[in-house]
Amino acid sequence: MKKHFLIALLSILSLNLVNAQQLKSPNGETTLSFLLKADGIPTYQLSYRSKEVIRTSKLGLELKNDKKSLLNDFVITDTKNSSFDENWTPVWGEVKTIRNHYNEMAITLNQKETNRQMIIRFRLYDEGLGFRYEFPSQKNLTYFVVKEEKTQFAMAGDHTAYWIAGDYDTQEYDYTTSKLSEIRVLNAKAITANLSQKSFSSTGVQTSLMMKTANGLYINLHEAALINYPCMHLNLDDKNMVFESWLTPDVNGDKGYIQAPFNTPWRTIMVSDDAREILASKMIYNLNEPNKIKDTSWIKPVKYVGVWWEMITGKSSWAYTDDYPSVQLGITDYSKAKPNGKHGANTDNVKKYIDFAAANGFDGVLVEGWNVGWEDWYGNSKDYVFDFVTPYPDFKLQEIRDYAKSKGVKMIMHHETSSSVRNYERHIDTAYKFMKANGYDAVKSGYVGNILPRGENHYSQWIINHYQYAVEKAAEYKIMVNAHEAIRPTGIARTYPNLIGNESARGTEYQAFGGSKPNHVTILPFTRLQGGPMDYTPGIFEMDISKLNPSNTSHVNATLANQLALYLTMYSPLQMAADLPENYNRFADAFQFIKDVAVDWDDSKYIEAEPGEFITVARKAKGTGKWFLGSVNGDNSRTSNISLDFLEAGKKYTATIYADAKEAHYKTNPQAYTIRKVVVTSKSKLAQFCAAGGGYAISFLENK
Incomplete structure (x- = not known):
């Protein structure tokens, strides 16, 4: 009886293999298989050098308030295969030239009951796979709301993973190294306090997720070209070792509002038996659109110092005074306030940093806490928190501007939004014009605290669109952007290379x-840095923080x-020498x-x-x-x-x-x-x- 069962099972598997559509990587070492299962369910499978990387996994999207989701009942109406090979030159980067070489398979699916069309486009590189959902313009699918994307990544074993907990608002966690099966038990310890956070599952993790298999494969799961769509997390079914995409919701709990024609971000799977190839891969960049900024002569890599670490350690403060428990811009009179004596962004102190930068060949100086409003800047759900143009009384902006120019040093502007996104967009043109008028060509923006509008998350679709808007608006003014607490990068710096840095990690x-x-x-280089560079702010020489601030x-x-x-x-x-000048001396x-x-x-x-x-x-x-x-x-x-x-x-x-x-x-x-x-x-x-x-x-x- 067992013999007959095994023969029947092998026959079914063989039939599936025959019916599957396959795509090989350019070097022939990685194979993608696509198959419509029973009831027209789209699935894929990935192998590398005959080793299974992704077991048969389902594809599709669950729709909200719709009689039928985009999960099954499909038939294949067209398949197009092609190859692509080019070399392109990044504005800045790890290498002078990047090769973009892949084989592609675009499968057009038609849902029989609804007559809706969906294309799944696969691009297979030597280092891995990228795929996305595409919705061409069509009569029966124009506007729709995504309840959940149901993309699966079925693991072939209980791999070792390097992970941080799934969170709608922050990636600022230490990494945990464990087996996939241990994520549920270790999750509570992996979540540490942050000014804004919202975890969603005891087995949820964030991308870029790095794993190592027992048979020596390195696997990385991420996404590329995150545009007008919520950030993807991964939720693990730890009984079956299957990850499923989990999108960041908005205030209503909805995941994505779509208008066709539309393409989702790419879902990416990198694989190699050599960890160095994961680090060297440029697949995430290659899956993004080419550079859209015609004149890039103003985009220049920067090595800088700044009035920052002394405030982070508590040696000095962002706030100018301790007199005011709250501030109302345009009403609060700082001329009557008593300085607290700890304000770091004062003219004399900033000049010391400018002198240090000039003497040691640094390009720029960042100053935080220069503008009014820091006395009550977060935690109060405050809309009008900063205006981005009004300095404190002890920060002589024009004097500092002229002094820096005389020393051949560029000043770097700081825009902390306190996550009041509407307020930043309200002021952004004025702020960027102010920057250009005063010789600032780069901005460090920040999004500390809970997002306003209330109930939105740092990684939901609307806020993703805000980050993109800020970068594109900055490009209009020829301003480089270093965004902190924003969404982790997904290779968009290829398209907008004025995005020269992000934080988006611990x-x-x-x-x-x-x-x-x-x-x-x-x-971090295996995870967070896969989608773009990080403003990690290295270079600390004094490790004992109490020597800067006895209370720390x-x-x-x-x-x-x-x-x-x-x-x-x-x-x-964008690299900072983050420590104090006296420690470098x-x-x-x-x-x-x-x-x-x-x-x-x-x-x-x-x-x-x-x-x-x-x-x-x-x-x-x-x-x-x-x-x-x-x-x-x-x-x-x-x-x-x-x-x-x-x-x-x-x-x-x-x-x-x-x-x-x-x-x-x-x-x-x-x-x-x-x-x-x-x-x-x-x-x-x-x-x-x-x-x-x-x-x-x-x-x-x-x-x-």
Whole structure:
């Protein structure tokens, strides 16, 4: 009886395989299979080098207030296969040229009962798959509301995952490393306090989700080109190891309002048996539209300092006075207020940062807390919180503007919206005009606290549209944007390269709020950075926060050498030297690396990589040919053994190596470092000690 059953089962599987439509990656190593199951249910399956990556998984969307959802009853009416291969040049990036090479299969489905049409477009790259739903203009499907997208990602095992809890408002969590089956149990511990947060499920996680299988595959789930649609989370059925998309709702609980013609964002699955290929992939960027900004000459990578860390640590304050428990702009008279003596954004202090930037070759200075309203800026559901143009009495804006210009330093504007989105849009043209009139070409925007309009979430469709509106509006004024607390990036910086940075993850500031895990920076490049660069604000040299503010007992969980390496491993065209000038003066020999390191690159080579454990990358500076290398380490000390074969053959280089001393440890001895110079070639090998929470950084100077 069993024999007959197995024969019948194999016959069914064989029949399904025959009926499935298949697509191969350009190198032939990855295979996508698409199949309409019983009752016309669309499904897909993905394999890599004959190993199953995604088991048979369902596709479709559940609609609200509609007699029939887009889940079944489909027939295939057309299939188009094509190939594409191009090279494009990013305005800034890790490499000078990006190859966009894929095979495509577009399957047109018709729902028999409703006569509605839906296209599922698959693009298969050597490093993975992207697919999306497309709704062409049609009579029977024009306006509709998405109740839930039902895209599945069926895992082939109980993989190790590097995850943060699903949340509609924040990604500012430390990562948890566990088996998929352990997410439910560990979820409560993974959620830590934040000024705005809303988790939705005990098995919900956020993308970009990184996983490693027992048979050595690295899998990453994410999305690309998130435009006019809510952010996708993943909810795990931990009995069957199946992730299903879970979109961020609006105030009414609806997920998405759609008008055809319309394309959803791409759902992405990266896979490799080499973790370095995940880090090097540009698939997320490739799935976005080409650059829409014709003249990009004003978009320039930036290395900057700023009046920020002293406020984050509590050494100084954003607010000008302690006299006012509340502020009403246009009514509150700051000329009558007593200064609190702690306000960081005062003219003399800002000039010190400008002097420091000019003396050390930095491009810009960021100043936070310069504008009126910080006395009651969050937590009060306040609409008119800032006007973005009125400075405090002790911030002489024109004087600072002229002083910075005389020193050859650009000022960076700060727009904290306090998540009052309507207020920001009300003022945005005036604010951007004010910036340009005063020589500000870049803005750091912030969205701290609960979103206004009330009930909306940071990652719902309407707010996603706001972030995009702010970036596109900034492009009109030739302003670069660094958005904090906004949606995590999904490669949109290809289309709008004035989006030169985002936060959207647990950044360095949390080292002053109690600390982050020492292996945090060995996970972020595999997760958050997959969609675009992060303004991580590295470069902290004084790890004991109580030395800046005696009432703050936090500790930066990294060694000084680790902080140097972050300028390579945490790629961004926007890099801050975040510590106070006096701390850089104390460690001037180590600070030299931050002064030397580039922020824009012609080439990048990932040399070592293992999520949660270590990352080593070498990068070639754009236009100069200079190489730099950074390596960050996780919880345990180790020896990094690498080859320098990325250097040009036949040439000699002086390598200046900034490394952990033997006695270094992120907690007990973080400032123990060594600096040595050695002559190397492309044939040289390096064995370098890395402390727990440590690392090393190298600059290479060609010997003439």
